[in-house]
Amino acid sequence: MRTGAAAVVGALLAGAGCHTHSAPPDVPAVLTHPSEESRAELQRVVSRALNRETVTLADDALTADGTLIVERTARRDAQGRPLQGLETRDRPEHFRLVRSGWRCVLLHENSGQRYTLKSATCATR
DSSP: OHHHHHHHHHHHHHHHHHOOOOOOOEEEEEEESOOHHHHHHHHHHHHHHTTOSOOOOOTTTTTSOSEEEEOOOOOBOTTSOBOTTOOOOOOOEEEEEEEETTEEEEEETTTTEEEEESSOEEEEO
16 A cells, blocks of 8 residues: 555645746836836846947837837948948847846847846836
8 A cells, every 4th residue: 555655745746846936927118216226237238138339228218118129320430420331221120128037028029038137127018
């Protein structure tokens, strides 16, 4: 009888080991109470995602809408005229802010990469 009980317990434990917890669903979100620290983190994350030294973002980025679109600025000469031959035809980069559980996560839609914002607070829309 002990062998049968051990087999039942073993089967139950094996089944429990295979059970996976699903990740919390992503819910559209906006930033709440942005601080200098959270804005600097957002700028660092977007710069890293785009492999650029720096990007310029508005202070209210992602506060009214959870979508962020970043376009490359045209290079200009000292008089403000576009430089010939250096125009880029890059498509805009799209980001979306979501809340995943209690975390604020920035999704780079062009690459599928996810970046958790550690200093940001966000709320679902």
